[in-house]
Amino acid sequence: MEWMAPSCDEIEEAARQVVAALPEAFRARAAEVALRVVEFAPDDILKDMEAEPFELSGLYDGIPLTQKSAFDQPAGPDTVWLFRRPILDEWAERGDVTLAALVAHVTIHEFAHHFGWSDDDIAKIDEWWT
Structure with missing residues (x-):
């Protein structure tokens, strides 16, 4: 049997399912955030964050809702980035979680930055934190 690692599109679909399962109070605001998987x-x-390619599995690029102002001039849409290869690498190294669980964890963590959530807030949604 031949096994193929999931594509960027497949990881994006898994992340979109996570967003769709967020509590109703957050879904509409989360849907306004661009989701990119590369x-x-x-x-x-990587240069700005002084990081190596496999060190970064996700990133929120934007201004958290708790800090937004009517005076902000956005350079682009708020974006949650997921990085396929580092996610797959972490999943393979860990060996103790499903890929779906890891994608959900990274996705929720990055949206937490968008919403300005505390660790307690994250724990209410992401079982990983409990």
């Missing part, structure tokens, strides 16, 4: 973080992001 192989690795772009070089400019």
Whole structure:
């Protein structure tokens, strides 16, 4: 039997299912955030964060809702980035979680930055934190 690692599109679909399962109070605001899945973080992001390609599995790029102001001039849409290869690498190294659970964890963690959630807030949604 031949096994193929999930594509960026398949990981994106899994992440979209996580967003769709958020509590109703958060779904509409989460749907306003762009969701991008790519192989690795772009070089400019890695440089800005002083990170290596496999160190970053996800990133929130935007202004958290708790800090937004009517005076903000956004440079682009708030975006949650997921990085396929680092996610797959972490999943393979851990060996103790499903890929779906890891994608959900990274997705929720990045949306937590968007919503300005505390760790207690995250724990109410993401079993990983409990």
